[in-house]
Amino acid sequence: MGKRITFHDHKPKTLSLQQAVIEGFSKERKSIPPKFFYDERGSALFAAICDQPEYYPPDVEQAMLTRLAQEIADLTGTGRVIFEPGAGSTAKIRLLLEALRPLAYVPMDISCEFLKQAAADLVDEFPWLPVHATCVDFTHSLPIPETAPPGRRLAFFPGSSIGNFSPQAACEFLTLVHQQIGPDGLLLIGVDTKKDPDILHAAYNDAAGVTAAFNLNLLHRIRNETDVECNPENFDHQAFYNPEQGRIEMHLVSRCRQTLRLNGYRFELAEGETVHTENSYKYTPQEFLAQASRAGLREVRHWVAEQDLFALYLLAGA
């Protein structure tokens, strides 16, 4: 019997937080891409966000996956090769594995150590499942490792991670997924819906302050991993719904006038100036299906949770 678990590192060597700080802080509106949230501590904090009562998406999506597992399997069939960009803790695929009985599972994530541990735990729990864990930056590529067997593919992209892309970048990412699944492939994707802004606001401003700690962890990373001298205590977490753009925006707000120095660069921040760290776009089913069709993906079926809180889409390659 072959090895049940393999690890592959396809993370681009160009992935430098220091470079991202220089580029992002040189813009008129300062920003850092959200992929830099995820070191080991960031991944653990994200897992803790998922336990916060205000952060409804994981509970709603997991209830949908549990309830729909057999219906989804009836549509996809069994024995596919499943790959999951941004697999994180792999909590969601676990809900589908018995029904979908894949030939192999390829979890992909930028947080390599967290991915390794999650993959090892998965193999312990599902000893029949070959796992090919792959460390990637999915904004660059989605490489399926050579150790994975050939077979019809199913991409799984839960957690509304598609909302972190701008609509243009989301279309490019869906096109990349489309290329990787091929003409007989499928994509099962979870996408957050537009809803009462109060529900959205509470979800990204949990009372326990875990989302705030997750956002501020970026500054701890910058302090620990780059030559920038910065004090995370000089910043506050901010998250709000921007109705014109249909997205939650997350920012780090400078609490005072301050100068960050890095190898001859000087970045001035005024009091109240923000560093934009994440967007989370929300889509109505109509908007999302139009977006998918721009990437050449057609609807097989979609499901909407009670009170329209969240949606799941099964899409097929053309």
Ligand SMILES: C[S@@+](CC[C@H](N)C(=O)[O-])C[C@H]1O[C@@H](n2cnc3c(N)ncnc32)[C@H](O)[C@@H]1O
């Ligand atoms: C919002 S979490 C979702 C986790 C999981 N899919 C879920 O639904 O609970 C985003 C996940 O994607 C990973 N991630 C973020 N940006 C990434 C990138 N550019 N390339 C690969 N993984 C990324 C993070 O490490 C994290 O595990």
